[in-house]
Amino acid sequence: MREAGHDIALVVTQPDRVAGRGLKLLQSGTKRLALELGLEVFQPERIKDEATQARIREVGADVMVVVAYGQILPASLLNAPRLGTLNLHASLLPRHRGAAPIEWSILSGDTETGVTIMQMDAGVDTGPILAQARVPLAPDATAVPLEGELADLGARLMVQTLDNFARGAITPVAQPAEGATYAPRLTSKDGKLNPATMTAQEIDRRVRALSERLGCWITLNGVEVKIIRGHLDGAAGNGIPVATADGTYAVDEVQPPGGRRMTAAAWARGRR
Secondary structure, three states: OHHOOOOOOOOOOOOEEEEEOOOEEOOOOHHHHHHHHOOOOOOOOOOOOOOHHHHHOOOOHHHEEOOOOOOOOHHHHHHOOOOOOOEEEEOOOOOOOOOHHHHHHHHHHOOOEEEEEEEEEOOOOOOOOOEEEEEOOOOOOOOOHHHHHHHHHHHHHHHHHHHHHOOOOOOOOOOOOOOOOEEEOHHHHHHOOOOOOOOHHHHHHHHHHHHHOOOOOEEEEEEEEEEEOOOOOOOEEOOOOEEEOEEEEEEEEEOOOOOHHHHHHHHHHOOO
8 A cells, every 4th residue: 555655544453362382472464464564553452442552543644545454444443534444355245255255265165255345333344334455266276275365455455445435436335234144263173083973065165165274074994094185086186985864075185194185095194
């Protein structure tokens, strides 16, 4: 946005968190980039604290932009900037409101997805729409590459929308009630796969949506292994066939307990 001529008064992001085996204190990607650009960074623990809100208000921004912040902003803060607060959401609202729109677009079998820029209100992703951009969702799409694609698309759309909104060229449109769905946060429990009760398509969607971050686990030959990659039976590729509730799913790449990633075929050979 700065390259487009906008002055970024303050970057607000989550506090540094301990992560990894070494329990190192890690900065968010947002913070690292902001520091590289010489921008002022503010990392409050709780966005609802009065002191936190006062710090954000005092910069006197014309508009506030929110992208995957992770905390609910109070209405008093949303309305503080002259033009309000804009949110970039990784779905075609009102579909997939909530914390995990990218994963749920894959889990739901959507054939297209996109990004929405809305003017935030007190609800959860319920504010009026300012702009949307659509892209097809490939049947083999996985969550992490899709997130990168939507981030690039959303950044371009946000720059364009800010310019048009500031000069009064956009009329906000209320979200329709029809077609609204909710995309709640997912956990590692959602990655537990049960071929006896799940269809091949359901397993395929879960692996593509969850394996890269939360992980997916399945029991093969009495051993629970982490699935890295697989495919629906009949698609190109090899792998270990797994009978499901309605067909066959092929496991292509796994990570056994305490082991490294390897092809499913190599793992099977090792277990004879």
